[in-house]
Amino acid sequence: MAKRHEGDAIIVTGASGAIGFATCEVLAREGAKLLMVDIDADRLHTRVQELKDAGHEAVAFHADCAEEAEVQAYAEAAHNRFGRIDGFFNNAGIEGTLAPTHEYPVDEFDRVMRVNLRGMFLGLRYVLPYMVAAGKGAVVNTASIGSERGLAGACAYNAAKHGAVGLTRTAASEVAQMGVRVNCVMPGVIETPLLVGMLEQMFDSVEAGMEKLGQTATLNRVGQPREVGDVVSFLLSEEASYVNGAKWEIDGGALATIRNDI
Secondary structure: OOOOOOOOEEEEEOOOOHHHHHHHHHHHHOOOEEEEEEOOHHHHHHHHHHHHHOOOOEEEEEOOOOOHHHHHHHHHHHHHHHOOOOEEEEOOOOOOOOEOHHHOOHHHHHHHHHHHHHHHHHHHHHHHHHHHHHOOEEEEEEOOHHHOOOOOOEHHHHHHHHHHHHHHHHHHHHHHHHOEEEEEEEEOOEOOHHHHHHHHHHOOOHHHHHHHHHOOOOOOOOEOHHHHHHHHHHHOOHHHOOOOOOEEEEOOOHHHOOOOOO
């Protein structure tokens, strides 16, 4: 049976993080060749080696995804290495500090927007030209259920993730007739170090926070990184050939209803 991404060249940013690496594992098992990008060089090389040890083709590229020259460099490196770029998971992001909007540190707001929104724009800016030139390709941006709702204490993160949907829709409308699709995923409460960091600020214990936030989903649990990776893999594949400019909720049903039983 043919693998979904057999021979595809795919870039993943934030590749050493929980969702990023889980997605890399899914893509690699489906036959993709990966350029894995992250700002944490040590963790990135460890993750790449894990995939290589499992028999997959993966290359590490250490970069700050909010630095223009470094983004341009990872896009060029992927094209030089593989001869093309078939897919791009534009995923790098940070959670930022939690504080009310009227007390939020301005420098922290700028830091979160720089990584989460500027970094996403730069990825689109420098990867899309290769896809447009080839007349094919697929991009998935990482948004959030915070793209759809207010998220108290996280004005910078929330604003950036709202912006992620706007970037997705705009880019999708621009490149669709050039053979390129752009979509985004909106993860809900997913068990990641990023989530743990937020829970440490919000609750008396991480366990209590997991239980409480898990109740926001109609499935009554926190999601796993692989569950995001599976959806990303689909959206980057030809199976999603008629999906463009969409935002896919991966939230256990959190946005689908107002819970009245908790």
